[in-house]
Amino acid sequence: MKAQIRKIMVTVEETHREAGRGIVPPTRKAVAVAVITNPYAGTYQEDLSLLMDIGAELGELLGHKCVQALGIKPADAQSYGKSAMVGEAGELEHAAAILHPKMGAPLRKEVEKGAALVPSSKKMGSPGQVLDVPLGHKDAAYVRSHFDGIEVQINDAPRAAEIMVAVAVTDSGRPLPRVGGLLHSEAEGKDGLR
């Protein structure tokens, strides 16, 4: 691997009750995080292709870990998201290079299909800082029940010369969706929107 990984964290959240009501089956979200060395910490690097390749590696690796942690078939994934937090010796653009050019295709392979844009966020941060990973339906971005997000934080990351990269995958929407809009069951999943 081109990525030098120091740590991987995988977290699964299950919601069994919300607003006093039982959720059957529980809604579940997984997030997998890799803490990697930032090869360009402390420098201005014009060509970011190494980070783009690292993005492809991590899309596959972290997407796979999420699906594995949920114990589902790839086709049963319903929503996804991706985020990165760059340590202070790096640059916001390093996160962009990991997330945007090459991460999508291998991630989509892990969740099967994935016609929709993968929602994303990025920021610079310090060890222990919170990263909010946005979530959206993987095949139809307008499915309203699946707009969500999941928070990640790791006490010792990202150090100054590190990048924390997160991929989140769910097998469900919010626990008690009732604000209308396009439903999961109605999504066509052709144009990525509806």
Added chain:
Amino acid sequence: MPEIALRKIVTSVEEIFHEGGPPVATPPRRAAIMAIIHNPFAGQYAPDIQPFMEDLKPLGLAMAAKLLGLLGGAEQIEGYGKGAIIGAAGELEHGALWHAPGGYAMRELLGDARAIVPSTKKVGGVGARLDVPITHINASYVRSHFDSMEVGCNDAPRSDELAFILVMSTGARVHARAGGLAAKDIKGEDGLR
């Protein structure tokens, strides 16, 4: 119909001159506005919450107008996003009420914005912060405009409150060079490319 009980408005504007690379001639800016209101559904399970979306529309419009004022008008705006933090006596679903009025408000004032408004939401305690995603207003895949802005307020949301957020940006990331679809190449037909 529950009334909107507004406790606080928080605005924030960032101007970014450089980030380690060459300083740019026109620094990109981003702005956020957060409205903290009473959550009429706090502490209970209300099955029928959709009428509140209609009540939120005027608030959304006022917030979007204020953001435009902070950034110099609709013609300056190239990116947008929205979010919600729900106080602990509320429910994630209450934040989802913001999808329609928040998006409507920005699109109403921006005219022909075609892209879906990226969003995130969570339940949080007092001082919770939210990373609100930002994408290009006309084509979600414009890579230079993928960004986000962290928003929070030290005394909100209290447990029976909702914090609704809108963000806008005036341009690309300051040293954008990750390739992909460029803003100048947008077709602008489907909101994606």
